[in-house]
Amino acid sequence: MQQVKDLGEIQNFCKKIRRHIVEMITEAKSGHPGGSLSAVETLAVLYLEVMRHDPKNPQWPDRDRFVLGKGHACPVLYSVMAECGYCPVDQLITLRKLGSMYQGHPDRRFLPALEASTGSLGQGLSIGLGMALAARLNGGPSRTYVMLGDGEIQEGQIWEAAMFAAFHKVDNLAAIVDYNKIQLDGFVKDIMDLEPLAAKWQSFGWHVITLDGHDIAALREAFAEAEGAKGKPTVLIANTIKGKGVSFMENNPKFHGTAPSREEMALALKELA
Amino acid sequence: MPANTKFELKMGAATREAFGKALVELGRKNKDVVVCDADLSKSTMVHWFAKEFPERFFSCGIAEADMVAIGAGLASGGKIPFVASFSVFVMNKGFEQLRVTAAYPPDVNLKVVGTHSGISIGEDGPSQMSIEDLALATALPGFTVISPCDEVSMAAFVHLAAEHYGPVFLRAGRPKVPVVYNGDQKFTIGKAIGLVEGKDVTLLAHGLMVAESIRAAEILEGEGVSARVVDMPTIKPLDTEAIRKAAVETGAIVVSEEHLVDGGLGVKVAQAVGQTHPCVMEFVGIENTYAESATPHELLEKYGLTAASIAEAARRALKRKG
Ligand SMILES: Cc1ncc(C[n+]2csc(CCOP(=O)(O)OP(=O)(O)O)c2C)c(N)n1
Ligand SMILES: [Mg+2]
Numbered sequence: 287m288q289q290v291k292d293l294g295e296i297q298n299f300c301k302k303i304r305r306h307i308v309e310m311i312t313e314a315k316s317g318h319p320g321g322s323l324s325a326v327e328t329l330a331v332l333y334l335e336v337m338r339h340d341p342k343n344p345q346w347p348d349r350d351r352f353v354l355g356k357g358h359a360c361p362v363l364y365s366v367m368a369e370c371g372y373c374p375v376d377q378l379i380t381l382r383k384l385g386s387m388y389q390g391h392p393d394r395r396f397l398p399a400l401e402a403s404t405g406s407l408g409q410g411l412s413i414g415l416g417m418a419l420a421a422r423l424n425g426g427p428s429r430t431y432v433m434l435g436d437g438e439i440q441e442g443q444i445w446e447a448a449m450f451a452a453f454h455k456v457d458n459l460a461a462i463v464d465y466n467k468i469q470l471d472g473f474v475k476d477i478m479d480l481e482p483l484a485a486k487w488q489s490f491g492w493h494v495i496t497l498d499g500h501d502i503a504a505l506r507e508a509f510a511e512a513e514g515a516k517g518k519p520t521v522l523i524a525n526t527i528k529g530k531g532v533s534f535m536e537n538n539p540k541f542h543g544t545a546p547s548r549e550e551m552a553l554a555l556k557e558l559a
Numbered sequence: 560m561p562a563n564t565k566f567e568l569k570m571g572a573a574t575r576e577a578f579g580k581a582l583v584e585l586g587r588k589n590k591d592v593v594v595c596d597a598d599l600s601k602s603t604m605v606h607w608f609a610k611e612f613p614e615r616f617f618s619c620g621i622a623e624a625d626m627v628a629i630g631a632g633l634a635s636g637g638k639i640p641f642v643a644s645f646s647v648f649v650m651n652k653g654f655e656q657l658r659v660t661a662a663y664p665p666d667v668n669l670k671v672v673g674t675h676s677g678i679s680i681g682e683d684g685p686s687q688m689s690i691e692d693l694a695l696a697t698a699l700p701g702f703t704v705i706s707p708c709d710e711v712s713m714a715a716f717v718h719l720a721a722e723h724y725g726p727v728f729l730r731a732g733r734p735k736v737p738v739v740y741n742g743d744q745k746f747t748i749g750k751a752i753g754l755v756e757g758k759d760v761t762l763l764a765h766g767l768m769v770a771e772s773i774r775a776a777e778i779l780e781g782e783g784v785s786a787r788v789v790d791m792p793t794i795k796p797l798d799t800e801a802i803r804k805a806a807v808e809t810g811a812i813v814v815s816e817e818h819l820v821d822g823g824l825g826v827k828v829a830q831a832v833g834q835t836h837p838c839v840m841e842f843v844g845i846e847n848t849y850a851e852s853a854t855p856h857e858l859l860e861k862y863g864l865t866a867a868s869i870a871e872a873a874r875r876a877l878k879r880k881g
Pocket of ligand 1: 318320321356358359405406407408434435436437438439464466469470528597598599621648652
């Protein structure tokens, strides 16, 4: 865990990650910009400040773990891991190309520092629970963080895992719901509304923190509160904006799974300068 | 003039697109047709149906297992439900539900459509690629399993699937594929279709490997080999008579498919050959592995799903046939 000096620094880091996301998806000509951009602050705070991890020793048994349930948002994960030193920054633009370590969805065959291969929505929370249980059995300090999409939590397996986590008091795990209100085909409320979402997690026995998922101070506080919550798993319901940081992608369902054109990339990079 | 020059193989629509269009026509004809989606309507192309018949369209959220069982319930209420998603999700996440709610009880009139089958989806990579769906679907007793090769046959099989009473799995692909058939062709569930006459070897295929088999026959013709090409859109029930004839008349069979060799059409054909008229066989498919991210073209090349590898397999078969 390396405490970053000031807010400005972490905000600049987030901008840099957003530029990577836009550039790599443009270069790939396919991919998922919206859900990558909405998750930037959460991953930045986790990897820069909250998680105990060592990029030089990715297999350190006592490391904290991060699982990206919504695997399609891997450009944000690859960029953050690369900037932390796990993998080369200059290769990010090989995203989705033949032989690249940066596969279309997280794939441990190509990038072993990843904690899980994901891409089929709904499985990340269960995998994370297993990791957290193993850490508990080993008596280790390791904590597990799982990021879930709001569309993703329509999968029944999420709620099976949610019951398990509370019943087995898995308090070394925190889930983050990237509540950007948009899934593949459109707005979550039109496809399969999740509300009342905080009440659902509460009734499943979780400690629930609702916050602005782009507010770095709020994220810091929430992760600290999660670590302090004993006897219960914690979920952060992070209200976010899909496509955050690029005006024409914000709240625009089109950019769930559409790559920007070269011209759009230029516009986006100007906004992210 | 060689028989196979009648195939121009002009690029046509993707089979998922043909499926989406035919579904709308079907909806107009038959008010009992209903559609369930799991947040992929713009990819499976059922969004056209949703637009025209919103009251007969159910958005299930990202919940494929739920969707499958809801479909089975709709069927028992007298509807003709089409439940659609990427093949990898509807078959793998919905498999146990298919088994218990659709295959095991008799007479469940459920239609399951899996799009984005095979590795030709490209850049999204193996978590979205269905290479075992035919092994799963054909393992369900009572299921009819169909993998059309082009837009014409897909459109026909959407209607035939609805007319057939019982559970059906229909396999569709993501990329545009060449047109093999003209509008005059008649299709029947359970019947193979001879495309090119030949006497030395038979090239059997389904899906996008049919066009590749036609191209392979052209390559082989240049080498003085007369290759028969047969499209097998119905994987189950198998047209064992067409297979027996191919074995008897050509003495060598190459089966090609965008699927794992394990559990694919090839092993089923081998079973039929063993039971009727043993002959040499070769298999072109994905060998005991998952693929990766790249362009569809690069992947088909790398994993050997091309006319060149079919021709090579035919040469191996001919050598052993002697
Ligand atoms: C099991 C499964 N079903 C369907 C898909 C196809 N898919 C990819 S992303 C997506 C929408 C995800 O929405 P959400 O979880 O809200 O992600 P975000 O908004 O953060 O991008 C869908 C349906 C999938 N990857 N896995
Ligand atoms: Mg979302």
